[in-house]
Amino acid sequence: MAKIPLILSNLEMTQKLGEILGQRLPAGNVVLLEGDLGTGKTSLIQGLGKGLGISDAIVSPTFTLINEYHDGRVPLYHLDLYRLTPHQVDELYLETYWQGIEVPPGIVAIEWSERLLHRPSSYLFIKLSHQEESRQATLQAVGSDQDLDLEQIPSALNSTSA
Numbered sequence: 444m445a446k447i448p449l450i451l452s453n454l455e456m457t458q459k460l461g462e463i464l465g466q467r468l469p470a471g472n473v474v475l476l477e478g479d480l481g482t483g484k485t486s487l488i489q490g491l492g493k494g495l496g497i498s499d500a501i502v503s504p505t506f507t508l509i510n511e512y513h514d515g516r517v518p519l520y521h522l523d524l525y526r527l528t529p530h531q532v533d534e535l536y537l538e539t540y541w542q543g544i545e546v547p548p549g550i551v552a553i554e555w556s557e558r559l560l561h562r563p564s565s566y567l568f569i570k571l572s573h574q575e576e577s578r579q580a581t582l583q584a585v586g587s588d589q590d591l592d593l594e595q596i597p598s599a600l601n602s603t604s605a
């Protein structure tokens with residue numbers, strides 16, 4: 444489970460990283476994001492929505508808990524657990540989102556995922572942090588059946604097209 448460190452020099456790079464993931468991630472994947480307020484979790488997911496071809500504006504679900512978007516390549520389920528305790532999160536049975544039984548399989552992207560007690564068996568972990576005026580991201584494929592080649596991401600990020 445190699446960790447891929449990336450420097451994101453500006454907002455556009457944060458969104459481009461999301462866009463690259465949105466273009467490549469198959470339905471059923473879960474993206475767990477951690478990082479302090481303002482490190483770019485929502486910004487990255489806005490790019491992810493763009494990569495999925497979602498045209499609706501992606502807004503922070505801090506107060507709504509979950510926003511769903513169904514007009515892209517696959518559905519996007521965007522969750523923000525900031526206002527919840529781990530116990531409250533546990534009672535929501537978020538597993539239904541990644542099991543894809545009660546909802547159509549899509550990409551599940553979760554901000555403040557450190558509040559999750561029960562995680563999927565495999566997921567993409569993204570840790571964001573402040574780095575002076577920029578941000579640092581660390582990507583890690585956790586679990587066995589990751590179908591995304593993370594080694595390709597740095598060159599895709601630094602090329603001129605996504």
Ligand SMILES: Nc1ncnc2c1ncn2[C@@H]1O[C@H](COP(=O)(O)OP(=O)(O)O)[C@@H](O)[C@H]1O
Nearest residue numbers: 451453454457480481482483484485486577578
């Ligand atoms: N790589 C970056 N470098 C500098 N500023 C960034 C970068 N990525 C995002 N930002 C800015 O940081 C803020 C991040 O906000 P947001 O995405 O809402 O963060 P979070 O969801 O983690 O609280 C926004 O003002 C955005 O413009």
Ligand SMILES: [Mg+2]
Nearest residue numbers: 484485503554
């Ligand atoms: Mg946010």
